[in-house]
Amino acid sequence: MTTETVDIRRAADRAKTNISWLDSKHSFSFGSHYDPGNTHHGLLLVNNDDVVRPGAGFETHPHRDMEIVTWVLRGSLVHQDSTGHSGVIYPGLAQRMSAGRGILHSEKNDSWTLTGEQSHSEPVHFVQMWVVPDEAGIDPGYQQLEIDDELLRGGLVTIASGMPEHEGQSAIAIRNRYAALHGARMESGDSIELPSAPYLHLFVPRGQVTLEGAGVLHEGDAVRFTASGGQRVTATEPAEILIWEMHADIAAA
Template identity: 40%
Template sequence: MLQIRKSEERGIANFGWLDSRHTFSFGHYYDPKHTGFGPLLVINEDKVTPAQGFGTHGHRDMEIISYVLSGALEHKDSMGNGSVLHYGDVQRMSAGTGVRHSEFNHSHDEGVHFLQIWIQPDQVGIQPSYEEKHFTPESKTNTLRLIASSDGRGGSVLIHQNASIYAAILDGSTDLEHKLETGRQAYVHVIRGTVNVNGTPLRGGDALKITDDNLITLKEGKAVELLLFDLPS
């Protein structure tokens, strides 16, 4: 079964310094039809104005992944980590027993644009941890590049859930396929551009839930960047 999540149907949060689109219920936005997909609970597309951001706040028992699209995202946390992330950087923070962190636009004159993704872990009460990796555009072009997995294989960041996240940039010259094992489902989130996923045309901000189908096809990509989530049912 295929179910489209259109870009314009996402929840909106605009606080002046933050312009966010919520794929799933989050904060003041609630839609009983969109409260997550398997362990995938949050995909927020955030745009933060210069020198603004999220002050120090806490999380626990959550896998939090940031995928930077443009600008510079500054991160600090109670584990002692501090860094500035740019396009191609993927950050994973396992909140476990509890962690506090802040996220700010590092620049004083340019906005920062990123996706924040939350995945429910398959174990609770673990020691908090942090990791970041860089993935070049070339490593994602016309291929499904594994960026997060349950075992950190292939240089991906490690998440505490039986899930895999792939990133792809398609220029129209190549079609891609991804096979799902029995008992798996997929979620394809289009970041920008246009693409045909299992016969369904999608554009930036759109997404597609895929269940009861063991093959995902990506065709007719035009200046597209996307994420594919391979998830337990």
């Protein structure tokens, strides 16, 4: 694709799932919210912005042939899966689950102390993102690694990548050589430059920024770029941003 486009998607226009324990906002078609004109951008199929109340969460359910990256903004999320991995995901801890030929897992805002008291007393706010893998039927896998807060506040950091040029730099590896996830925590006045790629997806899960040439992006807003990059993103208040850099679309993955 050679035509440069900048497509702003506002938070209020996302599909929503609101039930007693979950407030979920979907950037793309998800579950019963199906729109044939909004199924993906580049290699990114899911960008869910979820808030789960204490003591609740997603019970054990299956996934297949998907690279799933979870990034927590507030609170903590308990992960368990059928390969024996378990852990607590919290802000700054990057987590990737490769569903491969099939995996079962649960995600809950639900942890208990040794005295039987619930230790998670606040909602957990997290973004979950799915990209397709390079090949189907790989072995399921799991990886997590903490990214230092000072590093995240120093500019754009590679959170996850399958791109050869990021080997040894990214916190976690994903099984797609054409995709990378970058992030930054920004104070008011901080500025970063977007990478150049055939497909970019910029999401603002927290705070407010301005995008060069496009104006203000509020919390929950996203931008889909094609054949673009180099624009500056500047925080107008404390903010966090997530950027997918993609050098292929699903058809070419």
